[in-house]
Amino acid sequence: GQSLEQPSEVTAVEGAIVQINCTYQTSGFYGLSWYQQHDGGAPTFLSYNGLDGLEETGRFSSFLSRSDSYGYLLLQELQMKDSASYFCAVRVSGSARQLTFGSGTQLTVLP
Amino acid sequence: DAGVTQSPTHLIKTRGQQVTLRCSPKSGHDTVSWYQQALGQGPQFIFQYYEEEERQRGNFPDRFSGHQFPNYSSELNVNALLLGDSALYLCASSRTGTDKRIQYFGPGTRLLVL
Numbered sequence: 001g002q003s004l005e006q007p008s009e010v011t012a013v014e015g016a017i018v019q020i021n022c023t024y025q026t027s028g029f030y031g032l033s034w035y036q037q038h039d040g041g042a043p044t045f046l047s048y049n050g051l052d053g054l055e056e057t058g059r060f061s062s063f064l065s066r067s068d069s070y071g072y073l074l075l076q077e078l079q080m081k082d083s084a085s086y087f088c089a090v091r092v093s094g095s096a097r098q099l100t101f102g103s104g105t106q107l108t109v110l111p
Numbered sequence: 112d113a114g115v116t117q118s119p120t121h122l123i124k125t126r127g128q129q130v131t132l133r134c135s136p137k138s139g140h141d142t143v144s145w146y147q148q149a150l151g152q153g154p155q156f157i158f159q160y161y162e163e164e165e166r167q168r169g170n171f172p173d174r175f176s177g178h179q180f181p182n183y184s185s186e187l188n189v190n191a192l193l194l195g196d197s198a199l200y201l202c203a204s205s206r207t208g209t210d211k212r213i214q215y216f217g218p219g220t221r222l223l224v225l
Contacts, residue, residue: 004153033212042115042201042219043154048212087153091212097142097205098167099214101153 002026004102006088011108012078020073020105022088030091032064032071033099038084046086047073075107083109113138115204115217123223124192132187132220136204142166143185144214145177146201154201160185161207189222197224 004024012018022032031050035043047055049064049071061074075082085106089099116135124130136143142161146154156169160179179185183204189196199221203214 031212035216040218042216044216045213050212089153097144097159097214098156098169099144099146099154100156101146103151104153 002090002092002100004088004090004100006086006102006105008103009106009108011110013110014078014080016078017074017076018078018107020075020086020088020107022071022073022102024069024071024088024090024102026069026090026092026100028093029066029069030093032062033089033091034060034062034073035087035089035101036084037087037104043087078109080109080111083107115140115202115215117200117202117217117220119220120218121221121223123225125225126192126194128192128224129188129190130192130222132189132200132202132222133184134187134202134204134217135184136202137215140204140206140215141183142205142207143179143183144203144205145185145187146203146216147171148199148201148219150198157187192224194224197222 006022034046037043047062064071085104087104089101144159145157148154158168163179174190176188199219201219202217
């Protein structure tokens with residue numbers, strides 16, 4: 001099976017930078033995804049890493065180290081609207097469209 | 112371009128009853144996955160449908176069943192409801208042969224079992 005660990009809560013102020021870590025244990029690892037979910041809303045795709053290194057998409061970046069079974073999501077220039085839950089999710093080979101999610105990190109952005 | 116839609120938005124049932132949830136995938140998508148999200152937890156994979164067949168299944172009992180129609184829409188059925196089935200049920204769609212990185216989620220159906 002698969003397991004993922006991420007912090008349950010993170011708090012930061014507007015304009016700051018925050019990093020949300022994710023460690024995983026899985027066989028047949030294929031890639032690590034990040035999703036954002038506002039209260040009562042649908043999870044929306046943020047970023048994906050299939051290979052080691054950094055992926056940048058605007059204010060959001062994601063990093064993966066396959067050898068360490070570790071990844072993180074970096075959010076820069078935080079805005080109030082970034083307050084949400086953030087989930088890391090793994091894809092495994094043979095089940096490319098099945099995601100296994102972590103328990104999520106609740107990010108609170110303070111003014 | 113309509114995204115993933117789900118109905119109903121909210122539902123209240125009692126233990127032992129049966130429920131059917133519905134999902135219409137994003138336009139052009141042919142694969143539908145269902146997830147259960149308990150309060151404060153991440154979504155858990157229930158199963159996935161493609162070409163009207165269940166292709167993959169997560170660790171859920173047979174009380175959970177589904178169906179996909181020729182127009183790619185899908186239903187999730189849950190029999191003999193338990194209190195623990197109370198959750199947000201999410202549908203996600205994607206298109207075979209395209210970017211497998213991204214799943215598009217609907218807003219979910221919030222089910223309360225009393």
